[in-house]
Amino acid sequence: xxxxxxxxxxxxxxxxxxxxxxxxxxxxxxxxxxxxxxxxxxxxxxxxxxxxxxxxxxxxxxxxxxxxxxxxxxxxxxxxxxxxxxxxxxxxxxxxxxxxxxxxxxxxxxxxxxxxxxxxxxxxxxxxxxxxxxxxxxxxxxxxxxxxxxxxxxxxxxxxxxxxxxxxxxxxxxxxxxxxxxxxxxxxxxxxxxxxxxxxxxxxxxxxxxxxxxxxxxxxxxxxxxxxxxxxxxxxxxxxxxxxxxxxx
Numbered sequence: 382x383x384x385x386x387x388x389x390x391x392x393x394x395x396x397x398x399x400x401x402x403x404x405x406x407x408x409x410x411x412x413x414x415x416x417x418x419x420x421x422x423x424x425x426x427x428x429x430x431x432x433x434x435x436x437x438x439x440x441x442x443x444x445x446x447x448x449x450x451x452x453x454x455x456x457x458x459x460x461x462x463x464x465x466x467x468x469x470x471x472x473x474x475x476x477x478x479x480x481x482x483x484x485x486x487x488x489x490x491x492x493x494x495x496x497x498x499x500x501x502x503x504x505x506x507x508x509x510x511x512x513x514x515x516x517x518x519x520x521x522x523x524x525x526x527x528x529x530x531x532x533x534x535x536x537x538x539x540x541x542x543x544x545x546x547x548x549x550x551x552x553x554x555x556x557x558x559x560x561x562x563x564x565x566x567x568x569x570x571x572x573x574x575x576x577x578x579x580x581x582x583x584x585x586x587x588x589x590x591x592x593x594x595x596x597x598x599x600x601x602x603x604x605x606x607x608x609x610x611x612x613x614x615x616x617x618x619x620x621x622x623x624x625x626x627x628x629x630x
Contacts, residue, residue: 383610385412388460390453392443392500393470395419395428399571400519401469402428403598404605409436411606413465416456418443418500443470443496446503453503463507465609468497468518468543473532486535493539497546501561508559516561517608518547519601522568522624530568530578530586540565544620551618560617562608567624569596591626 389408394401394417405415409432417432418441419425429438437459441452456463471493474485497518508514523532524540532540544563551561568586578586587594604623607613622628 382412387413387464388462389413389465390416391467392418395423395425400598400601403602407602414460418452443500444491446499449499449503463504465515466504470496473536475531476533478534481535489535490539494542497543512558514559515609518543518563520544520563520565522565522628526628548618555617563620564604565622566601567596567627
């Protein structure tokens, strides 16, 4: 039980086939009490109920600072503490550079980058008071290689921004025993690619990956558990690639 007696918050975690819910499930299995945050339409309370008793599902909008602060306060009130935040919420859009509008740019960056900042700000006072904690930010291989399979350049920019923000927070809060790390998933077989790639195209992509398959949500969940657990107590400011070898650098 790597996370026994810990409390973890996961943003964008209600999608049952997504990275966030897979992480919530594995963290719960490892002994954590989990708070799933998501938009109302995603039914975070229903997702939390699937984990069993003692977990929490809250409606929260990561682009709204007040909403983030209220969610963090509810987690503290119901679960007593906060040990880990997984900044998972993010959206993508498959467009080219010249097609990106100002509204597109704002929408993508608001969720992935502003949301990472606001939610981190919401939990940091608690982590500082405890003098311990782990913040895990979900970036993307597209931030490293200059574009992914599906996301546009503004998605790459947002996810690259997450890397920079996380590294800066790692430097700032390391002396207070707060660790901040990033995970950069490759192409993962979740709902975000559903209907966007044919089975033939997926097979073609898999042939280019050294481990010869697309990623699974549980692959990312395992990395999150590692970064939340005592196994990674000397890791901060790192970028953990979980891409099957799609990008080796």
